[in-house]
Amino acid sequence: MKPVDEYFLNQKEPYQSIMLYVRSVILKTLPEAEERYSYKIPFYNIGKKPLLYLNILKGKDYVDVAFVQGILLENDFSVLKNDNKRKQVRSIQLKTLEDLDQENFIKLLHKASELLSKSKKAWFI
Numbered sequence: 001m002k003p004v005d006e007y008f009l010n011q012k013e014p015y016q017s018i019m020l021y022v023r024s025v026i027l028k029t030l031p032e033a034e035e036r037y038s039y040k041i042p043f044y045n046i047g048k049k050p051l052l053y054l055n056i057l058k059g060k061d062y063v064d065v066a067f068v069q070g071i072l073l074e075n076d077f078s079v080l081k082n083d084n085k086r087k088q089v090r091s092i093q094l095k096t097l098e099d100l101d102q103e104n105f106i107k108l109l110h111k112a113s114e115l116l117s118k119s120k121k122a123w124f125i
Contacts, residue, residue, distance in 0.1 A: 003037035011056070018063045018094050019054050025102060026052070029109045046113055049122040057084070066091040067112050068122045077108050088124065 001009075008019050019042075026033060026044050033044045033051065043053045055064045060083075067073060067080065070090025074080045079101065080090035092108075094100055116122060 004035055004042045007037065007040075007042060014096060015056055015063055018097055018100075021097055022054060022063065022065055022094070022100065022105075025100075025105060026109060029106050030113055033113075046116050049116055049119075051112055051116050051122075060093075062093040062095045064091045064093060067108070069112065069115055069119065069124075072115055073108065073112055076111065077104070079104065079108075 008016060008023070011019060023035070023042070027035065030044070030046070030051075033046060036043045036045055038050075038053075041053050041055045044051050050068045052065060052067045055066060056062075057064055064083070066089050068089060070080050070082075071088045074082070074090045079092050081093060082090055083093065092100070092105070
């Protein structure tokens with residue numbers, strides 16, 4: 001079993017269902033995205049650059065769908081939040097599957113992928 005699959009299967013509900021659903025939307029929307037297991041969490045890369053990652057932050061009760069270049073996307077996508085005072089990462093916090101606006105999420109994935117492909121590096125701050 002791949003480490004990413006193991007990570008998802010070891011999550012408690014509702015986190016497991018949320019993460020597996022978000023994963024399926026990401027891979028269906030961006031077939032070029034490469035799923036990797038880095039820093040003990042799942043990352044989705046375009047080329048060699050990280051686009052986003054899924055995480056459950058300690059002490060929080062939601063799945064953190066974190067966009068590496070989120071600071072560049074937050075004006076167009078108000079669903080992105082700056083939790084934990086991160087410099088560049090912005091995220092969607094999902095407590096339930098119903099919290100995900102799939103149509104808007106797909107637009108966000110396309111825009112994030114487009115921005116990342118135009119940038120020289122993912123981490124710029």
